[in-house]
Amino acid sequence: MNDETHEAHEPHETHTAYGGPEAPDAHNAHDAYDAHDERHFEELVRELMTDDAYTIHPSPAPYPAIRRRGVAERRRRVAAVGAALAAIVTVPAAAYAVAGGNGGGGADTATPMSSVSAPQSASASQSPASGPARLATDGQLLDGITFDAATEALQECLTAEHVARVVGKDAGRAENYRIILAAKSTGDSNSPGDGVHVVGVAQRPAGFRVICDVKDGVSAGISTSTQNGETSAARPVVPDDNAGGLYRQSLIDKGQWKLPYRWASIGTVDPSVAKVTVSYGDSDATAALDHGWFVAAGILNRQVTEAPHIKGFDASGKQVYDSDTDTAYDKTLP
Numbered sequence: 001m002n003d004e005t006h007e008a009h010e011p012h013e014t015h016t017a018y019g020g021p022e023a024p025d026a027h028n029a030h031d032a033y034d035a036h037d038e039r040h041f042e043e044l045v046r047e048l049m050t051d052d053a054y055t056i057h058p059s060p061a062p063y064p065a066i067r068r069r070g071v072a073e074r075r076r077r078v079a080a081v082g083a084a085l086a087a088i089v090t091v092p093a094a095a096y097a098v099a100g101g102n103g104g105g106g107a108d109t110a111t112p113m114s115s116v117s118a119p120q121s122a123s124a125s126q127s128p129a130s131g132p133a134r135l136a137t138d139g140q141l142l143d144g145i146t147f148d149a150a151t152e153a154l155q156e157c158l159t160a161e162h163v164a165r166v167v168g169k170d171a172g173r174a175e176n177y178r179i180i181l182a183a184k185s186t187g188d189s190n191s192p193g194d195g196v197h198v199v200g201v202a203q204r205p206a207g208f209r210v211i212c213d214v215k216d217g218v219s220a221g222i223s224t225s226t227q228n229g230e231t232s233a234a235r236p237v238v239p240d241d242n243a244g245g246l247y248r249q250s251l252i253d254k255g256q257w258k259l260p261y262r263w264a265s266i267g268t269v270d271p272s273v274a275k276v277t278v279s280y281g282d283s284d285a286t287a288a289l290d291h292g293w294f295v296a297a298g299i300l301n302r303q304v305t306e307a308p309h310i311k312g313f314d315a316s317g318k319q320v321y322d323s324d325t326d327t328a329y330d331k332t333l334p
Helices: 024-053 063-086 147-159 159-166
Strands: 098-100 179-183 194-202 208-215 218-226 237-240 260-271 273-280 283-286 288-290 291-300 307-315 319-322
Touching: 024 319, 098 208, 147 179, 147 194, 147 218, 179 208, 179 319, 208 260, 237 307, 260 273, 260 307, 273 288, 273 291, 283 291
Parallel strands: none
Antiparallel strands: 098 218, 179 194, 194 208, 208 218, 237 260, 260 291, 273 283, 273 307, 288 291, 307 319
C-alpha cells in the first residue's frame, strides 16, 4: 500500500476587506482604522478653512458715524474759538503828537492814552454806528460843510499814511469820535491852500481830540491832544491850549494874515456852565455846548495880537469864568 505523503505548508496570509494585511489581532486593526480616519478628518478641516479664507471679509467701517462725529467736533472747536475771539478787546495805546502843520499853532503836547475807542451811549444826536456821533447843533457845521462831508474828511485824515507814521499807530476810526466842528481853513505861508478843519473828540479818555486839516479831499495834517486840565469849581471853563491852529495863522505871516479869516475856539466846560462867549478881534460869538465841550467860531477881518477872550456863565447868568484872570491861559499870540 502506498503511503501517501503530505507536505507541510506554511500558513497562508489572509487579507482584510480593504486590501491591507490583516492585523494580527482585532485591537491592532482598530488602531490602524482610527489613525487613517483622523488623517482624513484633518485634511477635510484644512480644506474647509482654506475655502473659507476667501469668503470671510472684515466688517465695513462705520463711515457715516465717523463723519458725523468729525463734523460735530469741528463745529465744537469753531464755536470755542469764536467765543475766545469775541472776548478779545483791542485797546489802542500810544503817545500822540502833531502831523502836518499849521505853522503858528505850535506843537501839541504828546499825552499817552489808554484808548481812543469807546462805546457810545444811545442819544438822539448820535449818528448810526457806521459813522461818528453828530454835532449838538447845526451851527457847528460852517461854511456849507455837510455832516457827510465832515465824516469823510475825518476818516480820510485818520487813515492817512503820514498820520500813522507820525502818531505811531492807527488813530482809530471815525465812528469812535464825535464831530464837534467842521469849518473852512485858510492857507498861509507855512501851509498854502485853503481846506477844511474837522474837530473830533473821543468819548474816552475825556478831553482827547483830533483836529484834521483836509485839502482837496486829501489829509494835509492832524493835531492830536488830550485836554490839559479838568474843569472844576475854580476853573469851570478850560480852553484847549493846543488848538491854536484854529484861531491863528503862521508865525511867518504875523501881522500879515490873510483876511477874512475863519477862526474857532474850543475847550471843555463844567456841567454848571450854561453859557460861554468868545470875543476875538472884531468878532463875537456865543459858543455851542456839546457834551462837555464849548465850540465858538467867527470871521476875523483885521490883524490881531491878542488871543480870543473867553467868558463863562452859570444858569443864573452869573459870570463864573474869565480868561483874562486865568493864569494858565495864554492871552497874547506868539
